[in-house]
Amino acid sequence: MALRFVKSAALAAAMTLGLAAGAVAAEGEIHIPDTKYSFDGPFGTYDRGELQRGFQIYKDVCAACHSMNLLSYRNLQDIGLSADEVTAVAAGVQIPDGPNDNGEMFERPGRPSDRFRHPFANTAAARAANNGALPPDLSVITKARVGGADYIHALLTGYEEPPAGMTVMEGMHYNKYFPGHQIAMAPPLSQEGQVTYADGTKATVDQMARDVSAFLTWAAEPELETRRAMGVRVLIFLAILGGLAYAVKRKTWANVH
């Protein structure tokens, strides 16, 4: 009897979880193709080479319009850059600072402690430069979209000619995977070899889209590897503790049953 109720309770919990997921999944009717990543599944980890290539795409392509307010250059040590490399990357941008002793704003080379440089002075400037559309901040973008990295990859490779009979508004672009199919962002990754990878990887559009999606996943969930590793240890600990607790319970109840 007891077991039956444990089962029914577990079933109820599983149904609850399943339904909640269903509620989320029902949002998009567009099917987003599954992309294989090293961080897929419960025990996946990041591929540092992929993250570094992804950062290169962000730096050379995305950063022209998209901010990443929640990341600092120092965070790049997480993806395998040395302290010196991080300092060099940071020094490569000009960061607005001030006011100085004369009350004037000025620009200075970036430091590892700086947040990623903003491409625009403010949101109005960002809209003005982008046909009225505001490029979203990419810090947690994979957590903020159904499908996560798969969606980003699909979106970046989903540009094509609009189907016959569909007119795309001026300044908009047809994209298979964007809700409503009309996106203000021009195809950012349009040709093979757009970026030359430092590690010699062939820069196909698919490769670049995959790498930057992986980088954005890391940016959204930098704790992912620590979290999963700790989870494994916690579950092993709890499994042993559970076995002991059950043995103690059995022993205690032996004279009652």
Add this chain to the structure above:
Amino acid sequence: MASGLHQSEFKNPVVRWIDQRLPVFTMMDKEYGTFPTPRNFNYLWNFGALAMINLLIMIATGIFLAMNYTAHTSLAFDSVERIMRDVNYGWLIRYVHMNGASMFFIVVLVHIWRNMYYGSYKTPRELLWMIGVVIFLLMMATAFMGYVLPWGQMSFWGATVITNLFSAIPLVGNSIVTLLWGGFSVDNPTLNRFFSLHYLLPFVIAGVVFLHVATLHITGSNNPLGIEPKGPQDTLPFHPYYTTKDSVGIVVYMMVFAVLVFFMPNYLGHPDNYIPANPLSTPAHIVPEWYFLPFYAILRAVPNKLMGVLAMFGSILVLFVLPWLDGSPVRSMRFRPIARWLFLLWTVNFFVLMWAGGKPAEGVYVLIARLSTAYYFAYFLVLLPLLGKIEKPLALPESIAQPVLRGGGPLPGAATAQPMEKA
């Protein structure tokens, strides 16, 4: 014994000295040590202890989150992400707190379900049950306000939708909404007062939980047979029997919790809440957290706004009078051949409501939600009162220790229990 001092049984001189003046040790021993507890609990009786532990986890993690959270519309979202990135183990504390809310509702819903299945709300435990419903309402208010704090899109729009419900109240509705908002829209004053109340309410819950437990210890626990213990042979001391049995449940609960926190921390959340709140952009579908979906479905099932709000609140408030709606003197559904099936159907129906609440309010979903809402209320308001009159319950066992039905077979689960020597 010195005059005016409590007569303490404890040998340790320090413990004894304190206990004579403030008998907390005697009280703890009476309520959690030797407390006579029915011997036939199944694992569903773990869930009260689990809820207590969950409340403590929420308060502990919440206090540390509050040390790093900033309740301002322009800083709240980033301050939560800063906790995730730059606070030592901040991601762990935040994910435990976030998923802890879901775990709390899972645990408490099972706890409530168990009380409904075994008729624990019936006399003499009506007040115990009603205090429990108060806790459930307080939990919902706390969870709702907590979900607003990260100031994402669903925080903002969920707050807008739910607070707007009060505008359905005739005459004073709009004034109440203005009061809740602290202005004329959901904005910084709203966030500030929600943060303040979100910090306050868990301690109110802890106080009401104390009353809940105090009430429980007057009547004693119900049990799967739904019959009162008739003597010492029917009970066991709480410790070590139920402390060890609860420990098993606690570890299993921790494992489910750990899977959520470490491997699928955002599974129960909505991606839109990682988009900072934007009053100028409404999400395509505003969906509350999963634990509100059944009630959200009831709200939307009724075409009239005021009636919908009344139905939604009524779906919880009806629980207050459940002890008087259920006319059957038999507690446990094990001995109620008709009510048992109707209640299991009610349970399935609850999940249907949950599913319908997550769907857009259009087409066939509305019809399903309406039928489900009708059954939800019919069970309480029509079927239970009626069954009290017409249902013929099965024969109840003589006692917990001798659960052999007259003319029937042995009772599953408890059948092997031997009558205990008189303790």
